[in-house]
Every structure is written in structure tokens, then in C-alpha cells.
Amino acid sequence: MRILVVDDYALVREGLRHALQALGDNVEVVEACDAEEALRLIAEIPALDLVLLDIGLPGMDGFLALDEMRRGHSSVPIVVLSASAEQRDISAALNMGAMGYIPKMVPREVMLRALRLVLAGGVYIPPQALGMPGFSGAPTGGAAAAPKSLDELGLTGRQRQVLGLIAQGKPNKAIANELQISEPTVKAHVTEILRALKASSRAQAMVTARRFGLR
Known part of the structure; x- marks a missing residue:
């Protein structure tokens, strides 16, 4: 497993390098101290x-x-x-396609659980963000308004089931196992759900589903 850590503090990078070894055998951590170096390395x-x-x-x-x-x-x-746990930062990151947002003040085990979820294909949103007033996960940048209720979506019964499991942060494989359907079928449902929600990312879909009361 190869992970790129981007942080300007060497002490933070060193701590993460050691902590990330708990994710499995043969974890290779690559480090960047700024965005320019990170973009070069990711390429x-x-x-x-x-x-x-x-x-x-x-x-x-x-x-x-x-x-x-x-x-x-x-x-x-x-x-x-x-280090920021501000609503605007969490919302902006998820709307831009991040698969998770972890405040640095969380315990090590919370971070590791969140990363395992993302590595499995899920989305991690800090619990405090889901309770923030106005945090809807709605698209930014002038996109069409998100639906105001679940009934507006026009989803099939199966798609509602998939959306409910997305709201729990579950990856496609776990959804397929729980509903006893194939992963390609789950992917097709997720595509239709994102279209119906006018969401550009799975994270947006998760937040919107929770706003509709799905857990």
C-alpha cells in the first residue's frame, strides 16, 4: 500500500508515517511538504x-x-x-471531491478507522459536521439546486436501499453483500442516485441522505 502524506510540518509527517503502519503490512509512506511537491509526486x-x-x-x-x-x-x-474543524472547510473539501475529512484533534484510532473506510471505498465525514446547521452537502459553483425531499428524487425501492447504506458510509462491496446484488449493479445504482441528487461526489450524496433522515 502506497500513501502520500502532504503536510508542511516534518514532525506531523513523521508521526503519520509511524501511525499509518497500522493499516497493514508493507505500507509505504511518501512525503511532501507543500502542494507543488505533492502534485509532482502524484504525477x-x-x-x-x-x-x-x-x-x-x-x-x-x-x-x-x-x-x-x-x-x-x-x-x-x-x-x-x-487542524481546522470549521464547517466551511469540511463542506468545501467534500464538495471538491475529498473522500473524507479528518480533524487533527481526533484520536489515532478514529483516524485509522476513517482511513480503512475510505480505502474500502467508503466516505468519512466527522460526526460533528453532520450536525452542523446548514451543512447540506449541496453542490457548489452554481450547480442546480439539490432536491428538498426524498420523494422528489424518483428513486426505485432498491435505489433507496442503496442510498440508505451510502448514508452509513458503506462502500460498494459492503452494500452489494448486504443487498445480495453484484458490485456492478451497486455502481449503476450509485450513478443514478448521484444524478438524482445532483451530487458530484459520494460524500455529497451521503450528507444529503442523512439530511433526509436516512441513517
């Missing part, structure tokens, strides 16, 4: 499994780096690991 290193990105970087803004990474390397899951 040069084949088969990255995960990027851990701090948004408070010197030079290029971390959000700009996130946007560049998503545009050029959409298959690599990116998790923001930040």
Missing part, C-alpha cells in the same frame, strides 16, 4: 492508494491542490487531514 508515482492532504499549506492553497489532484488523478482517494 510521478504509479499506483498511489491514498493521499492525506493538509489544507493549511504554504504556497499553493490546499484547496487548490485538492482541486488539481481531483482533476488530474480522479481515481486516487484523497482525505483531508486538517
Whole structure:
């Protein structure tokens, strides 16, 4: 497993390098101290499994780096690991395609559980973000308004089941096992759900589903 850690503090990178070994055997951690170095490495290193990105970087803004990474390397899951637990930062990161947002103040085991979830194909959103007023996961940048109720979506019964499991943060494989359907079928349902929600990411779909009362 190969993980790129992007943080401007050497002490933080060193701590993460040791902590990430708990994710499995043969974990290789590659380090970058700023966004420019991270973008170079993500372009040069084949088969990255995960990027851990701090948004408070010197030079290029971390959000700009996130946007560049998503545009050029959409298959690599990116998790923001930040000292900020502000609603606007969490919402912005998820709306830009991050597969998770982990405040740096969480315990080590919480971080590891979150990363395991993302590596399995799920989405991690900190619990405090889901309870924040106004945190809807709605698309940004002038996109069409998100549906105001579950009934507006026009989903089939099976798609509602899939959406409910997305709301729990479950990856496609776990959803397929629980519903006893194939992963390609789950992927097809997820595509239709994102279209119906007018969501650009699974994270947005998860937050919207929870706003509709799904858990």
C-alpha cells in the first residue's frame, strides 16, 4: 500500500508515517511538504492508494491542490487531514471531491478507522459536521439546486436501499453483500442516485441522505 502524506510540518509527517503502519503490512509512506511537491509526486508515482492532504499549506492553497489532484488523478482517494474543524472547510473539501475529512484533534484510532473506510471505498465525514446547521452537502459553483425531499428524487425501492447504506458510509462491496446484488449493479445504482441528487461526489450524496433522515 502506497500513501502520500502532504503536510508542511516534518514532525506531523513523521508521526503519520509511524501511525499509518497500522493499516497493514508493507505500507509505504511518501512525503511532501507543500502542494507543488505533492502534485509532482502524484504525477510521478504509479499506483498511489491514498493521499492525506493538509489544507493549511504554504504556497499553493490546499484547496487548490485538492482541486488539481481531483482533476488530474480522479481515481486516487484523497482525505483531508486538517487542524481546522470549521464547517466551511469540511463542506468545501467534500464538495471538491475529498473522500473524507479528518480533524487533527481526533484520536489515532478514529483516524485509522476513517482511513480503512475510505480505502474500502467508503466516505468519512466527522460526526460533528453532520450536525452542523446548514451543512447540506449541496453542490457548489452554481450547480442546480439539490432536491428538498426524498420523494422528489424518483428513486426505485432498491435505489433507496442503496442510498440508505451510502448514508452509513458503506462502500460498494459492503452494500452489494448486504443487498445480495453484484458490485456492478451497486455502481449503476450509485450513478443514478448521484444524478438524482445532483451530487458530484459520494460524500455529497451521503450528507444529503442523512439530511433526509436516512441513517
